[in-house]
Amino acid sequence: MSWMTNALKPIGLVWFANFLTSSIGKKLLMSLSGLFLILFLPVHLIGNLQLLTKDAGVSFNLYSYFMTHNPLIKTVSYLLYFSIILHTIQGLLLWRKNKKAKGKIGYAVNALRGDGTNVKAAANMAWLGIIIFVFIAVHMYQFWLQMKLGKVPLVIIEGTEYKNLYEPVVLAFSNPGFVVFYVVSMVIIGIHLNHGFQSSFQTLGLNHKKYTPFIQYIGRVYSFIVPFGFAIIPIIVYGRNNLWW
Amino acid sequence: MKLTLKIWRQPSQNVKGKFETYNLDNVSEHMSFLEMLDVLNEKLSFEQKIPIAFEHDCREGICGTCSLVINGQPHGPLQGTTTCQLHMRNFKDGETIVIEPYRASAFPVLKDLSVDRGALDRIIQAGGFISVSTGQAQDANAVPIEKDVASHAFDAATCIGCGACVAACPNSSAMLFTSAKVAHLALLPQGKVEAQKRVLNMVRQMDLENFGNCSNITACEAECPKGISVSNIALMNREFLSASFSSNDAN
Numbered sequence: 028m029s030w031m032t033n034a035l036k037p038i039g040l041v042w043f044a045n046f047l048t049s050s051i052g053k054k055l056l057m058s059l060s061g062l063f064l065i066l067f068l069p070v071h072l073i074g075n076l077q078l079l080t081k082d083a084g085v086s087f088n089l090y091s092y093f094m095t096h097n098p099l100i101k102t103v104s105y106l107l108y109f110s111i112i113l114h115t116i117q118g119l120l121l122w123r124k125n126k127k128a129k130g131k132i133g134y135a136v137n138a139l140r141g142d143g144t145n146v147k148a149a150a151n152m153a154w155l156g157i158i159i160f161v162f163i164a165v166h167m168y169q170f171w172l173q174m175k176l177g178k179v180p181l182v183i184i185e186g187t188e189y190k191n192l193y194e195p196v197v198l199a200f201s202n203p204g205f206v207v208f209y210v211v212s213m214v215i216i217g218i219h220l221n222h223g224f225q226s227s228f229q230t231l232g233l234n235h236k237k238y239t240p241f242i243q244y245i246g247r248v249y250s251f252i253v254p255f256g257f258a259i260i261p262i263i264v265y266g267r268n269n270l271w272w
Numbered sequence: 273m274k275l276t277l278k279i280w281r282q283p284s285q286n287v288k289g290k291f292e293t294y295n296l297d298n299v300s301e302h303m304s305f306l307e308m309l310d311v312l313n314e315k316l317s318f319e320q321k322i323p324i325a326f327e328h329d330c331r332e333g334i335c336g337t338c339s340l341v342i343n344g345q346p347h348g349p350l351q352g353t354t355t356c357q358l359h360m361r362n363f364k365d366g367e368t369i370v371i372e373p374y375r376a377s378a379f380p381v382l383k384d385l386s387v388d389r390g391a392l393d394r395i396i397q398a399g400g401f402i403s404v405s406t407g408q409a410q411d412a413n414a415v416p417i418e419k420d421v422a423s424h425a426f427d428a429a430t431c432i433g434c435g436a437c438v439a440a441c442p443n444s445s446a447m448l449f450t451s452a453k454v455a456h457l458a459l460l461p462q463g464k465v466e467a468q469k470r471v472l473n474m475v476r477q478m479d480l481e482n483f484g485n486c487s488n489i490t491a492c493e494a495e496c497p498k499g500i501s502v503s504n505i506a507l508m509n510r511e512f513l514s515a516s517f518s519s520n521d522a523n
Contacts, residue, residue, distance in 0.1 A: 042522060043516075049512070049516075050475065050485050051508075052516075054486060054509070128377050128483055130377040134372055138344030140345070140494040144490050149490070150487075230488065230509060232509040
């Protein structure tokens with residue numbers, strides 16, 4: 028990989044460039060960025076669950092204020108954006124490489140089997156990832172960008188002015204089409220994680236008789252619970268809006 | 273047994289191929305899959321037609337020469353078995369069997385069902401050996417090695433290099449093959465000496481051969497006639513990571 032080798036040569040890190048552009052180096056970048064996103068999701072979920080407290084959005088707005096003003100979280104958020112972009116671009120490049128490696132002529136009969144992972148998910152990570160990326164793009168435009176550009180109404184909580192992110196979120200969740208889009212996206216994320224969680228450990232070389240079965244178990248639990256937690260929020264908010272409960 | 277065979281025919285590497293259908297009667301269920309193809313080839317020869325090219329050598333399941341993708345599975349439907357050890361009793365009378373060559377850019381089709389697997393040989397040449405001076409064989413007990421480690425190395429060493437892993441992989445990755453060779457030698461005291469250099473060179477060669485990248489689908493392990501475990505890939509990743517950061521190779 029010429030450009031990276033050229034870039035790192037003057038500082039004496041040709042070996043590092045060679046490492047990063049090797050097949051295993053590329054896998055490692057996918058794994059580490061993926062694991063970072065896996066760590067981030069529960070944090071995001073805990074915040075989103077504040078939407079369910081019946082206090083007209085006070086705890087949610089205080090939480091979103093904290094997330095946008097705490098210096099440590101702001102720093103980590105840049106790492107998060109970087110991880111999303113890296114994971115997406117590297118994933119697409121690998122997808123292209125793998126398709127090229129398989130060649131133009133495929134098998135007339137396809138009988139894909141595997142051991143110990145969700146084979147269908149594993150073989151379709153790129154497609155699942157593209158759908159997730161579209162979801163993230165819509166999601167960032169709808170909530171994150173509005174928050175950043177300040178196109179969010181204000182609210183006064185205990186004498187201080189805060190951005191009222193709660194209002195546009197609840198408004199978005201009153202649209203049944205959006206609720207369906209959100210829930211379907213969460214199912215896709217769950218399938219992606221179902222393979223991705225344990226796969227990222229395998230890529231790091233963390234495969235051991237004592238730990239791998241546990242990692243695979245946690246992966247299955249995680250890939251169900253976290254997307255499930257995200258998915259029930261718009262459903263509950265929609266139900267409340269329509270006075271189902 | 274009466275069989276309908278859909279077989280990929282391709283005169284040479286740069287000529288377009290297509291499926292041809294053959295009907296074969298009186299197939300004994302005791303025949304191996306390759307013997308069945310031998311019978312078909314004899315029939316074709318009698319009819320003044322060109323026999324089907326396919327690779328075979330030992331026919332004992334240990335050389336790794338036979339290949340074929342049978343009904344979508346490398347080495348056919350029987351788990352842990354090479355094509356030569358697959359017998360016709362595993363198929364039903366009147367069944368249609370689709371026989372294709374391995375598909376991968378790194379394995380170009382030479383003729384019909386025979387592909388060029390030289391890429392795997394070049395990976396071995398890059399480091400899949402131990403450079404020791406030859407001489408008297410050592411006393412077996414002179415090199416201490418734990419039983420579990422020896423067994424793990426032996427399991428990896430059972431890889432016959434047939435390339436079924438590449439054929440089965442939707443990405444055409446050769447990581448199961450390469451990792452089996454890396455693990456087999458890295459686990460043994462004789463192989464540890466050159467372990468870092470070996471893994472760096474073998475992975476480098478693997479990347480040069482245009483194989484795809486592993487995405488842990490595990491189809492390789494499922495189709496491997498020797499049951500090589502994907503845990504070897506994790507071991508190779510560890511070896512490569514540590515060699516990249518700590519070997520004496522400046523590049």
